[in-house]
Amino acid sequence: xxxxxxxxxxxxxCNQLRKSEIGQNVKLSGWVHRKRDxxxxxxxxxxxxxxxxxxxxxxxxxxxxxxxxxxLESVVTLEGLVAARPDETINADLPTGDVEVRLTSAYxxxxxxxxxxxxxxxxxxxxxxxxxxxxxxxxxEKLHKNIILRSQVIAALRQKMIGQGFMEFQTPILTxxxxxxxxxxxxxxxxxxxxxxxxxxxxxxxxxxxxxxxxDRYFQxxxxxxxxxxxxxxxxxxxxxxxxxxxxxxxxxxxxxxxPVLYEIFTEFGNGKTVTNFPFPRITYxxxxxxxxxDKPDLRNPIQIADVGSVWQGSGFGxxxxxxxxxxxxxxxxxxxxxxxxxxxxxxxxxxxxEKGAKGLAYIIFEEDGxxxxxxxxxLSPEKLDELKAVAGLKNGDAVFFASGNExxxxxxxxxxxxxxGIQLELLEKDIFKFCWxxxxxxxxxxxxxxxxxxxxxxxxxxxxxxQALEEQDPLKIIAYQYDIICNGIELSSGAIRNHKxxxxxxxxxxxxxxxxxxxxRFGGMIRAFKFGAPPHGGLAPGVDRxxxxxxDEPNIREIIAFPMNQQAQDILMGAPATADEKQLRxxxxxxxxxxxxILSEGK
Numbered sequence: 001x002x003x004x005x006x007x008x009x010x011x012x013x014c015n016q017l018r019k020s021e022i023g024q025n026v027k028l029s030g031w032v033h034r035k036r037d038x039x040x041x042x043x044x045x046x047x048x049x050x051x052x053x054x055x056x057x058x059x060x061x062x063x064x065x066x067x068x069x070x071x072l073e074s075v076v077t078l079e080g081l082v083a084a085r086p087d088e089t090i091n092a093d094l095p096t097g098d099v100e101v102r103l104t105s106a107y108x109x110x111x112x113x114x115x116x117x118x119x120x121x122x123x124x125x126x127x128x129x130x131x132x133x134x135x136x137x138x139x140x141e142k143l144h145k146n147i148i149l150r151s152q153v154i155a156a157l158r159q160k161m162i163g164q165g166f167m168e169f170q171t172p173i174l175t176x177x178x179x180x181x182x183x184x185x186x187x188x189x190x191x192x193x194x195x196x197x198x199x200x201x202x203x204x205x206x207x208x209x210x211x212x213x214x215x216d217r218y219f220q221x222x223x224x225x226x227x228x229x230x231x232x233x234x235x236x237x238x239x240x241x242x243x244x245x246x247x248x249x250x251x252x253x254x255x256x257x258x259x260p261v262l263y264e265i266f267t268e269f270g271n272g273k274t275v276t277n278f279p280f281p282r283i284t285y286x287x288x289x290x291x292x293x294x295d296k297p298d299l300r301n302p303i304q305i306a307d308v309g310s311v312w313q314g315s316g317f318g319x320x321x322x323x324x325x326x327x328x329x330x331x332x333x334x335x336x337x338x339x340x341x342x343x344x345x346x347x348x349x350x351x352x353x354x355e356k357g358a359k360g361l362a363y364i365i366f367e368e369d370g371x372x373x374x375x376x377x378x379x380l381s382p383e384k385l386d387e388l389k390a391v392a393g394l395k396n397g398d399a400v401f402f403a404s405g406n407e408x409x410x411x412x413x414x415x416x417x418x419x420x421x422g423i424q425l426e427l428l429e430k431d432i433f434k435f436c437w438x439x440x441x442x443x444x445x446x447x448x449x450x451x452x453x454x455x456x457x458x459x460x461x462x463x464x465x466x467x468q469a470l471e472e473q474d475p476l477k478i479i480a481y482q483y484d485i486i487c488n489g490i491e492l493s494s495g496a497i498r499n500h501k502x503x504x505x506x507x508x509x510x511x512x513x514x515x516x517x518x519x520x521x522r523f524g525g526m527i528r529a530f531k532f533g534a535p536p537h538g539g540l541a542p543g544v545d546r547x548x549x550x551x552x553d554e555p556n557i558r559e560i561i562a563f564p565m566n567q568q569a570q571d572i573l574m575g576a577p578a579t580a581d582e583k584q585l586r587x588x589x590x591x592x593x594x595x596x597x598x599i600l601s602e603g604k
Contacts (some may be wrong), residue, residue: 009077009109015051017096021082027100028053029077029109031139032070034120042068045120046078049144054091054100063106073136074109074117078103127558133561133573143556146560150548153269154221157242157544160261166217171206173223177522178205182293183227188406191382193589199225202541204460205526207245209497211537212529219244221544229567233490233546235557236569241493242547245539251481251497254538255279255437258485262542266433266487269551276435280485284440293331293415295441298489299434305414308332308402317379321406331414334393335399343422349401352420358413364388365399368510374388396469419489433550435487440464443480444511450514457482460526461496463508469508478544485542487550495540502530515547 009029017026026119030048037043040059044067056079059065063078070076080103091097092219117129119139130137137143138309158168159179174197177184200206202224210218220245230236246254259278268277281299288295289306311328320330338345346363354377364374372385377472392400401421403414422428445456453475453532463469464479481497499505505527509519520527548560558564565571579600592600 006140013050014046014048014053015095017082017099017101019084019098022084022099024081024082025104026082027077027079027117028055028101030075031119032067032072032074032076034110035067035072037068044078045238046076047139049480050348051095054085054094055103056100057103057106057551061102066106067103070108071114073112073139074108075112075117076105077109079105094148120404127566131564131566134573138562142155143559145245146548146552146554147562148170148559148563149269149552150544153265153548153551154240154544156268157221160264161219161242161244161498164217164257164261166219167215168220169190169210169215169218170220171203171210171222173199175200175206178202179256185225185227188588188590190587198406201226202241203243204458205523207243207539208460208500208526208537209529211245211247211498212500212526212532212534216247217244218246218539220263222541227569230565230569232556233549235561235564236567239567240544241541242539242544243539247535247537248496249536249538251439254495254497254540255483256333258540258542259435262435262485262487262492262547265547266551268353270433271553272431274432278435279377279436280435282437282439285438286440288413288438289411290331293411293413293418294489295438296484296486296489296491297436297438298419298422298428298486299436300432300488301418301427302429303334303336303418303422303427305418306334306390306394308391309567311380311384311388311391315379317376320402320404320542328404328406329410331403331410332388333401333403333414333417333421334392334394336361336425336427337397338399338425339367339397341399346399349417349420349424353401353403353413356413356416357409357516358405361413362402363399366394366396367600368397370396392567410457433487435485436484438484439482440479440483441484442476443478443482443508444475446476451566453511454481455508455512455524457494458496459509460498460505462499464502466501467504467507470504470511475511480533483540485540490546490550492546493540493542495538497536497538500530500534500536502527505530 006016009027011027014028015581026047030046031043033047033052034045035042043600044055046055057067068136078101080101081452082099083102085098085100115136116133117125117136119136122140122142129519138147159275162168174187177198182201184201185481187197187199189195189197193572220243222241223238224241228234228236244258246257259280263275263278280538283297285295288297290307293305307329309324312330313324315321323330350361364372364377365418366372366389377385388394388448394400401417403417442456443444444453457480461480461508465483470476484491484497485493499508506516506519545560546558549557552560553561563571570576
C-alpha cells in the first residue's frame with residue numbers, strides 16, 4: 001500500500017520499503033515496537049498493521065531526544081531518507097531487512113503509559129491480563145496474524161460459496177427459542193411484558209423457511225448464541241458458522257457442494273499441509289463407535305479398535321465371560337511396537353483408563369518372537385491367540401489393551417485409550433488435515449435421566465425409511481439422514497437432510513413425547529410453511545471458529561477470536577455481564593430474585 005503523498009502520516013507502510021526506495025524521503029507512522037541504544041546511534045523498530053521497518057537517528061539530530069525518551073507502544077510519525085543497511089546488519093528474515101530509514105524528524109502522535117504487558121515478545125501471560133488488555137494482546141504478532149487469517153478465511157468462504165451459486169441472506173437475531181441442545185440466551189421484551197426473545201442457537205428454522213420460500217441455495221456467516229460452558233474448542237456465548245442450505249438435494253449433493261469449499265480453504269490457508277482429497281471418506285456412526293470409540297475420529301491416528309468378544313467367549317477368564325454373558329462387549333486397542341516398553345508405560349495407561357471411569361484395563365504383550373506375556377494370556381489357546389492377532393491387526397512386538405463392559409462404556413474407554421496411545425506413542429500423522437464424514441446417526445436415543453426417548457441429533461432431520469420406519473421400527477434402531485464432518489478429530493459441523501413433511505414431523509415428535517399442539521405452538525411457523533409445499537432440502541453449518549483454529553494450529557479457540565470471553569463467560573475488557581439500573585429493570589418489568597440480590601450485594 002502506497003498512500004497519498006499529501007497524507008500527513010505516511011507515504012509508505014512499515015512492510016513496504018525495499019532497495020528500490022533507497023534515496024527517497026519517506027514518512028512512516030506506527031507504534032514504537034523496540035528501541036536499541038548504541039550510544040551515538042538510536043535504532044527504533046517501527047511497527048504498523050503491515051510489518052516492521054528499522055529506523056535510525058544519530059545523537060544530536062532532530063528527533064533523537066524525542067525517541068530516546070518515548071515509551072514503547074507510543075504512536076509516532078517518523079520522516080527520513082531510505083538507505084541501504086550495512087551488509088553485516090541485513091536481516092534476511094524481515095521483508096524490509098535490506099534497508100533502514102535515517103531519520104530527519106520525529107513526532108509523537110500518542111504517548112503510551114507504562115505497559116501492563118510486553119507486546120514485542122511472545123511470552124506466556126496470565127489469561128486475565130491478556131483479556132483485560134486485549135487491545136495490547138492483539139498487537140502481538142502471533143495473535144494479530146491469527147485475526148488476519150480469520151478475516152481472510154471468511155472472505156474466501158464467501159467467494160467460494162457465491163461461486164457455487166449460493167446467495168447470502170441474513171436471518172433474525174431476535175427470535176424464538178428452538179431446541180438446539182443448549183440453553184438459550186433470553187432477551188426481555190419491553191413492549192410485551194413477561195415475554196422474551198431468544199438469541200438464535202442457529203438459524204435452523206429460518207434457513208429451512210428460505211428453502212420453502214423458493215430460494216434454492218442459501219448461506220451466511222451466521223452468529224450463533226448458546227449459553228454453554230467453555231471448552232478449548234468452544235467459546236462461551238457466541239460463535240460463527242458457515243450456515244448453508246440447499247433445495248432438491250440428497251445427502252450426496254450436500255457433500256459434493258461443501259467438500260470442494262473445505263478442500264480449497266484448507267489447501268489455501270494450511271501452510272503447505274496435505275489435505276484429504278474429495279470425496280471425503282464416509283464412516284457410519286456404528287463403525288466410528290466400534291473402530292474409534294468416538295463419533296469424531298481423528299484419522300491421523302492409525303490405531304483401530306476391534307471387537308474381540310468372540311475370541312474371549314468361553315475362554316475361562318471369568319470377568320470377561322461374565323461381561324459377555326450379560327450382553328457386554330470386549331474391545332481390543334492395539335498398542336503398536338510397545339513390547340519393549342517398561343512396566344511403567346502399561347501402569348500409566350491403566351491409570352489413565354481408570355481416570356476415565358474404567359475399573360481396570362487388561363493387556364497382553366506379544367514379544368518379538370511371538371510369545372504372549374500377560375497373566376490373562378493363559379486363558380487363550382494358541383489358536384485363539386492367533387485369532388486375536390488377526391482380528392485386532394496385531395504383529396509380534398505389539399501389545400494390546402482390553403476395554404470391557406456394556407457397549408457404551410467399552411466404546412468410551414477404548415476410544416479414550418486409543419487417543420491417549422496415539423499421543424503418547426507419537427503415532428499421529430503430521431502436516432495433514434484428515435477429513436471424514438460420519439453418517440447414519442441414530443434418530444433417537446434413550447434419556448436415562450428422564451426415562452424417555454429423545455432426539456439424538458437434529459429434531460428436524462428426515463428418518464431413513466420415512467413414515468414407515470417411524471411406525472414399524474424400534475425407535476432406537478431408526479437411522480437418520482444426519483451427518484457430521486470431522487477434521488483431525490474435531491467436529492466442524494453437523495447437518496442433515498431435513499424432514500419436510502408435516503405428518504412425518506408430527507409422528508417423530510410424538511415418539512419423543514411432544515403432542516401435536518406442542519409442535520404447532522413451538523414450531524408453528526415452519527409447520528405451517530410445510531403445509532403449503534416444501535421442497536426436499538438439506539444442509540449443514542461448518543464452524544468458522546474451529547476452522548480457523550485448525551488452520552492457525554492453535555489449541556485454544558480464544559486465540560483466533562478478537563475479543564473472546566473468559567471461561568466464566570465474562571468480557572473482562574468491557575465489563576460484561578453487568579448490572580442493570582432500576583429504571584431499565586422497571587421498563588422491562590423485571591424483578592431480581594432474592595438470590596440475585598444477595599449475590600449482587602456481596603459483590604460477586
